[in-house]
Amino acid sequence: MPADTLEFKAELKQLLHLITHSLYSDREIFLRELISNASDAVNKVRFDSLAHADRLEGNTDWKIRITPDKAAKTLTVSDNGIGMTRQEVIDNLGTVAQSGTKAFLEAARQAGKVGEAPGLIGQFGVGFYSAFMVADKVTVVTRPPGSPADGTRWESDGQGQFSVEPCEKPARGTDVILHLKEDATEFLDPWRLRSLVKKFSDFIEHPVVMDVEAETDGKKETTEETLNSRKAIWLRNKSEVKPEEYEEFYKQISHDAQPPAATIHYAAEGRTQFKVLAFVPAHKPLSFDWEEQSTGLKLYVQRVLIMDRCEQLLPFYLRFVKGVVDSADLPLNVSREILQQNPLLDVIAKSVVKNVLDTLAGMKNVEPEKYLTFYKGLGPVLKEGLTRDWANREKIADLLLFESANTEPGKYTTFAEYVEKMPEDQKEIHYLIGDSAEQMRRSPYLEAFKARGQDVLLLADPIDEFALPGLGEYKGKRLQAADRGEPSAGDGDIPAEVKERFAGLVSVFKEKLPEVADVRLSKRLTESAACLVADGAAMTAHMERLMERFGRGEGRSKRVMELNPNNPAVEAARELHSKDSKDPRVGAYARLLFEQAVIAEGSKVADPAAFARLVNDLITRDAKG
Numbered sequence: 172m173p174a175d176t177l178e179f180k181a182e183l184k185q186l187l188h189l190i191t192h193s194l195y196s197d198r199e200i201f202l203r204e205l206i207s208n209a210s211d212a213v214n215k216v217r218f219d220s221l222a223h224a225d226r227l228e229g230n231t232d233w234k235i236r237i238t239p240d241k242a243a244k245t246l247t248v249s250d251n252g253i254g255m256t257r258q259e260v261i262d263n264l265g266t267v268a269q270s271g272t273k274a275f276l277e278a279a280r281q282a283g284k285v286g287e288a289p290g291l292i293g294q295f296g297v298g299f300y301s302a303f304m305v306a307d308k309v310t311v312v313t314r315p316p317g318s319p320a321d322g323t324r325w326e327s328d329g330q331g332q333f334s335v336e337p338c339e340k341p342a343r344g345t346d347v348i349l350h351l352k353e354d355a356t357e358f359l360d361p362w363r364l365r366s367l368v369k370k371f372s373d374f375i376e377h378p379v380v381m382d383v384e385a386e387t388d389g390k391k392e393t394t395e396e397t398l399n400s401r402k403a404i405w406l407r408n409k410s411e412v413k414p415e416e417y418e419e420f421y422k423q424i425s426h427d428a429q430p431p432a433a434t435i436h437y438a439a440e441g442r443t444q445f446k447v448l449a450f451v452p453a454h455k456p457l458s459f460d461w462e463e464q465s466t467g468l469k470l471y472v473q474r475v476l477i478m479d480r481c482e483q484l485l486p487f488y489l490r491f492v493k494g495v496v497d498s499a500d501l502p503l504n505v506s507r508e509i510l511q512q513n514p515l516l517d518v519i520a521k522s523v524v525k526n527v528l529d530t531l532a533g534m535k536n537v538e539p540e541k542y543l544t545f546y547k548g549l550g551p552v553l554k555e556g557l558t559r560d561w562a563n564r565e566k567i568a569d570l571l572l573f574e575s576a577n578t579e580p581g582k583y584t585t586f587a588e589y590v591e592k593m594p595e596d597q598k599e600i601h602y603l604i605g606d607s608a609e610q611m612r613r614s615p616y617l618e619a620f621k622a623r624g625q626d627v628l629l630l631a632d633p634i635d636e637f638a639l640p641g642l643g644e645y646k647g648k649r650l651q652a653a654d655r656g657e658p659s660a661g662d663g664d665i666p667a668e669v670k671e672r673f674a675g676l677v678s679v680f681k682e683k684l685p686e687v688a689d690v691r692l693s694k695r696l697t698e699s700a701a702c703l704v705a706d707g708a709a710m711t712a713h714m715e716r717l718m719e720r721f722g723r724g725e726g727r728s729k730r731v732m733e734l735n736p737n738n739p740a741v742e743a744a745r746e747l748h749s750k751d752s753k754d755p756r757v758g759a760y761a762r763l764l765f766e767q768a769v770i771a772e773g774s775k776v777a778d779p780a781a782f783a784r785l786v787n788d789l790i791t792r793d794a795k796g
């Protein structure tokens with residue numbers, strides 16, 4: 172059968188163009204990617220054999236072989252893993268499947284040229300395609316369990332097309348043959364290969380072997396050398412693992428270029444035994460996909476990889492954690508579906524969550540700078556746990572950092588500190604949600620709290636609007652939005668005499684401002700003239716803006732306008748009204764005060780031109796007067 176020539180999918184063409192046309196220092200990672208694919212393929216056939224031992228063809232000497240050929244200038248990575256059918260070859264090596272690779276493309280697009288963002292490819296790990304960093308042609312010869320005639324040969328120069336044709340392949344598995352570029356012949360050197368395997372793939376559980384020539388007593392002999400130590404790093408004793416080893420392992424499983432912020436490694440020795448090696452990233456990885464980020468830890472049973480991402484082992488709000496669980500107590504020979512119902516998984520998950528949260532708490536106390544970097548990127552993800560993990564919500568609440576009205580910009584406080592500093596008569600924890608702490612610091616809603624010596628937490632993550640009300644309270648103290656309802660703590664009522672004096676003005680304002688639900692005198696303002704508050708169950712202004720941004724706006728709900736009787740402008744309006752209740756300026760002032768309150772809450776005035784006209788009238792009158 173002749174070879175078929177097929178086109179790469181558009182996205183992949185883009186990716187290959189970036190890979191083949193850019194220079195970067197870390198192209199050596201191609202070897203890590205190919206060895207990791209080979210190791211995955213071996214794990215898959217091992218797993219497959221649990222149910223279909225007959226498909227192994229007696230080929231169970233699990234091995235990944237590296238063969239440099241100086242004469243042909245090729246480097247081959249071979250495995251006796253699961254191999255691929257013709258269709259799998261087309262699907263797997265003709266499209267971009269990984270979401271990480273998609274994120275890479277997006278980041279590269281944002282960075283402009285990849286040349287300006289060195290290391291991007293290394294950070295994402297573009298898998299198989301990284302072969303084109305060092306090769307100008309790649310040939311893949313592969314065959315799944317079956318017979319030698321079931322082989323497929325794939326070949327491409329990475330320029331937009333690839334060919335596939337049937338071929339003979341005696342042994343099951345895959346050979347990836349790299350025809351090295353002129354400037355990449357260093358990867359034929361056994362020393363170079365040996366050190367790369369040691370560096371990147373030492374813990375790969377299958378032997379990575381290479382034939383080496385050695386001279387003993389003047390005689391040349393070829394021996395098979397195993398290049399990696401193969402000790403599954405998570406099965407080793409913590410004291411025996413070097414920090415660099417943890418780091419490499421983390422980079423391998425996470426595709427993150429930076430070292431992790433924290434490493435969690437322990438063996439549970441109680442009634443059930445299992446080992447955990449997990450990592451907290453130092454920052455939000457570039458490839459972090461907010462919604463679609465897959466969660467879960469790798470699940471091994473006695474060193475056999477059962478699931479690459481076992482979701483039950485990690486709640487969604489900890490999806491930034493990467494790692495491995497190995498348990499000897501789980502049955503090896505059952506289906507994944509049945510395994511997922513095993514209650515032991517929940518026991519392990521509970522333990523993992525506890526350890527991750529404790530580790531974060533330790534980092535927050537002992538390494539606050541490090542914690543802050545982590546928190547700035549991934550804090551919003553962690554906050555999802557406030558509503559999703561009821562049992563741990565206090566622990567999660569204690570991990571949160573907030574700017575507040577009393578902190579300096581860029582400095583943070585916590586719930587615990589906030590509560591400790593609360594004046595005795597303060598009953599609730601006040602918070603304000605908005606677009607940025609900087610903007611909220613100038614908000615009129617803070618005035619009354621400031622005057623009473625009470626602090627207000629300033630929250631600017633979109634998730635806060637759901638997470639904080641979801642939490643409801645902290646150590647028995649209710650959480651109360653500062654721009655909602657009437658402030659209750661320690662307020663004296665407005666004196667009846669003041670209320671009476673302003674009654675006329677208040678009712679004219681109500682009449683002139685159909686967009687507000689009510690007008691009342693304010694207990695919360697000490698400086699500003701007016702503000703708008705959401706009443707009872709109504710959405711706050713920030714929430715409404717969010718919903719509008721997501722296209723879910725259902726029209727603004729009406730707010731209550733509060734007037735500060737001590738503000739000179741409000742007082743002037745009152746005087747004017749009491750002299751002549753028909754004076755048209757009263758209506759104009761009502762509108763001006765309302766619109767300045769709209770601006771203060773961070774929203775936009777509905778008709779900026781009309782607003783400008785009102786202000787200009789005022790200037791004209793004032794200048795002439």
Ligand code: ADP
Pocket residue numbers: 204208209212250252253254255263264269297298299300345
């Ligand atoms: P990833 O390995 O992250 O999924 P790759 O681009 O490296 O992405 O590989 C794409 C797919 O090709 C793999 O998911 C796997 O199904 C298949 N593949 C790659 N290398 C091998 C191999 N040596 N043996 C079997 N399948 C492979």
